[in-house]
Amino acid sequence: MRLERSRSTSVEPHLARLFPSQRWQVAPVQSRLAEQIARMTGLDPLLAQVLINRGLETPEQVQQFLEPESLILPSPLTEFADLGLSVELLLQAIAAQKEIAICGDYDADGMTSTALLLRALQALGARVNYAIPSRMQEGYGLNERIVEEFAGSGVQLILTVDNGIAAHRPITRARELGLAVIVTDHHDLPPELPCANAILNPKLLPHSSPYAGLAGVGVAYILAVSLAQSLGRTEDLVTALLELFTLGTIADLAPLTGVNRRWVKRGLALLPRSRFAGIQALIQVSGGLTSKQENQAFKPEAIGFRLGPRINAIGRIGDPQTVIDLLTTDDPMLAYAQAMVCEQTNQKRQQLCEEIEREAIAQLEAAQLDLERERVLVLVHPDWHHGVIGIVASRLVERYGVPVFIGSYEEQGQIRGSARGIPEFDVFGALQYCQDLLLKFGGHRAAGGFSLEADQLPALRSRLRDFAHLQLQPEQLKPLVTVDVEVHLSQITWELYHQIDRLHPCGIGNPEPVFWSAGVEVVEQKRIGKDQAHLKLVLAQTDLDSPQKIQWKATAWRWGRYYPLPTHLDVAYHLQSNTWNGETKLELELIGVRPASTRPANPIHRGNRSQGMAVVVEEKLEEQPSLPAAPEKITWSCPEPPSLDQLQPPQWLALEDLATLLPQLQGHLLIYGEQRPYLSVSATPALIAYDRPVQPCEVFILWTLPPSWTHLRWLLAKGQPRQIYVRNSQPQRPTAPELRARLRLHLSKYPDQPLNLLELGQKSWVAPCTIVAALRDMGYACGGFPPTSPLEQELLRLERWYSYPPQELAKLI
Structure with a gap:
């Protein structure tokens, strides 16, 4: 499997051509439930199926999703433990006219957060200034230089935005100098929190x-609004700040669920007629709006593809002060001048990305790497601009379907890089696995940054390859296309397109619907754009009810290298409107293709629509599994672990400082739990095993508890530990709808196989009784399994289990 692995002759053997190498994940059809939701909402059944794929099954869930204003929100003061203290510290600083300083960040989230709090605090009478560290010289987050400068200029309160949760030394230094510190951040929590006066981070919720x-x-928005409310000064401030909240939330790719969905929907309606001179100028330099568009709410892509990149370009290769000035000025002339700087910087950013991507592809293809052997790509070049290599890494992941670590050489013989992963690969875990080779690193599961001495590059490449082999199987080394529902080309209408608006805002956590059509004919195709980089096509499919062929135009961005595509394909796509010379047309935007299906097209039947209701006139010929009409028996197993009679009672301890503990350990060590770290071999003298003990292990580190007492007994019986350190964190568990959806998918894939409750439970971090409760919720009779509580109660019980203190666990044995 080399870099040219996408060359395929399977569709048309007489032509050797490049063909997109993808793996499709198509959601199982649940037509009965889709019909119910369609009747209840007036949505097309195709879009009702999309809602099911998003984990929405009950009337309450669907209503809250379609009408986010109906969501009953708890007060932020009850959710964020330190919010009241944070407001009090700011009130005292404003009353005493103490100097407040904001430490921001150079990405879109950090810059909009800084501008938001600057505007809010100035409007509320505070003396406030800000600083943002240099991306190229200092890197991310609050540092000791900034702390010293703040202290030297008379600052008495530091307020971090979009950073600070891991800034232990700078915050300790600030406290030594007598400064108060409020951390507002959303990044992953370190094992120990910094010694700030107050910490606001949704990861604590x-x-x-x-x-x-x-x-x-x-x-930042919640803090600003809470402060304004405490002063009785909300006036127009709360609504105005929603624009900056919306801009930063979408540009940062935050999930558009929960309160984000509600507030972003409000903000998107405000942005076309923004009261901020800077946002109006940014809209103007990015193409402006027609009179019709001025009266319509923005869609997230207007930020993702127009406003966001121009702001982010400044953070990558420019001066963040440009964006802060842009978003805080009320002077239209200054705003337009700063917006033009953003525009010119973004054009330079685009050029840099194109050059680096072209050079990276040439480097990779010249190396003729075997991706099945490598499973990760590591590229370094002396002339690549560090500010944009993360974008290039994302494009290479999209092209090759494997994790990418990309870097550039800096002074003092060091490399500084960015990494991007695929769904099955933990980027932060990989960096932890290599930490003894790195000078500095950070990030999360999907992306990260790092630096190292240049002479460590061969060792890093080898270590990352080892880690990738631990995590990835060969079948996962292809770009993933997640598909919602099959559609016949004759079912595509303007009505369907406009109904998608009810699902907006779409983004992370609520992606734009992806449709697919089977056995489509490529009637026309040509390369278009600069360097012939894109494809323009005409696709056709025979009508369901007549011999007539239905045709639609389609665009495939960045697919010029696949020209010509085979003449018959399955296609996956978004719907998009395209306005040219005053005429707006509906088109398809291709995101996936595969060899044409041999079966006939079989989309969900939509029936006749009357007064907003879906009336089904025909059943599907090959309906896939959905909710059972009557209780069905299901075969299950839940293997009992060996007896613990021979186990010497281990010592149970709370895990407090992993870095201090590891050098003290000897013998064999098991590390278990969701998002548990990967350790370098130099981190501890102990021999490390992950997840399952293959032999007795003297020490267990449980990053999270196993999903149940049964799972824990299996671990104890196999590992025979003498000491067990428990971190007591809560793993990411599914909600009730998500668990039911996962079980439906499993049952549709493996209809004749007994359910192994232990294996299923481990995959979703739920107990066997939780799975049985979900199955019984779905109408399945799990004969022989003890009675269970309702599913929601079982999930609450599971939350209490994961918080069980070590001393209580010791009593169970």
Whole structure:
């Protein structure tokens, strides 16, 4: 499997051509439930199926999704433990006219957060200034230089935005100098929190909280609004700041669920007629709006493809002060001048990305790497601009379907890089696995940054390859296309397109619907654009009810290298409107193709529509599994672990400082739990095993508890530990609808196989009794399994289990 692996002759053997190498994940059809939701909402059944794919099954869930204003929100003061203290510290600073300083960040989230709090605090009478570290010289987050400068200029309160949660040394230094510190951040929590006076971070909230998905700008917005409310000064401030909240939330790719969905929907309606001179100028330099567009709410792509890149370009290769001035000025002339700087910087950013991507592809293809052997790509070049290599890494992941670590050489013989992953690969875990080779690193599961001495590059490449082999199987080394529902080309209408607006705003956590059509004919195709980089096509499919062929125009961005595509394909796509010379047309935007299906097209039947109701006139010929009409028996197994009679009672301890503990350990060590770290071999003298003990292990580190007492007994019986360190964190668990959806998918894939409750439970971090409760909720009779509580109660019980203190666990044995 080499870099040219996408060359395929399977569709038309007489032509050797490049063909997109993808793996499709098509959601199982649940036609009965889709019909029910369609009747209830007036949505097309095709879009009702999309809602099911998003985990929405009950009337309450669907209503809250379609009408986010109906969501009953808890007060942020009850959700964020330190919010009241943060407001009090700011009130005292404003009353005493103490100097407040904001430490921001150079990405869109950090810059919009900084501008939001600058505007809010100035409007509320505070003395406030700001600083943003240099991307190229200092890197991300609050540092000791900034702290010293703040202290030297008379600052008495530091307020971090979109950073600070891992800034232990700078915050400790600030406290030594007598400064108060409020951290507002949304990044992953370190094992120990810094010694700030107050910390606001949605990662400290339960996963079920509507505030759990806030970006940094969302935390800043809540703090600003709470402060304004405490002073009785909300006036127009709250609504105005929603524009900056929306801009930062979408540009940062925050999930558009929970409170984000509600507030972003409001903000998108405000942006076309923004009261901020800077946003109006940014709209103007990015193409402006027609009179019709001025009276319509923005869609997220207007930020993702127009406003956001121009702001982010400044953070990558420009001066962040440009964006802060842009978003805080009320002078239209200054705003337009700064917007033009953003525009010119973005053009330079685009050029840099194109050059680096072209050079990276040439480097990779010249190396003729075997991706099945490598499973990760590592590229370094002395002339690549660090500010944009993350964008290039994302494009290479999209092209090759494997994780990409890309870097550039800096002074003092060091490499500084960015990494992007695929769904099955943990980027932050990979960096932890290599930490003894790195000078500095950070990030999360999907992306990260790092630096190292240049002479460590061969070792890093080898270590990353080892880690990739631990995590990835060969079948996962293709770009993933997640598909919602099959559609016949004759079913595409303007009505369907406009109904998609009810699902907006779409983005992370609520992606734009992806349709697919089977056995489509490519009637015309040609390359278009600069360097012939894109494809323009005409696709056709025979009508369901007549011999007539239905045709639609389609665009495939960045697919020029695949020209010509085979004449018959399955296609996956978004619907998009395209306005040219005053005429607006509906078109398809291709995101996936595969060899044509041999079966006939079989989309969900939509029936006749009357007064907003879906009336089904025909059943599907080959309906896939959905909710059973009557209780069905299901075969299950839940293997009992060996007896613990021979186990010497281990010592149970709370895990407090992993870095201090590891050098003290000897013998064999098991590390288990969701998002548990990968350790370098030099981190501890112990021999490390992950997840399952293959032999006795003297020490267990449980990053999270196993999903149940049964799972824990299996671990104890196999590992025979003498000491067990428990971190007591809550793993990411599914909600009730998500669990039911996962079980439906499993049952549709493996209809004749017994359910192994232990294996299913481990995959979703739920107990066997939780799975049985979900199955019984779905109408399945799990004969022989003890009685269970309703599913929601079982999930609450599971939350209490994961918080069980070590001393209580010791009593169970």
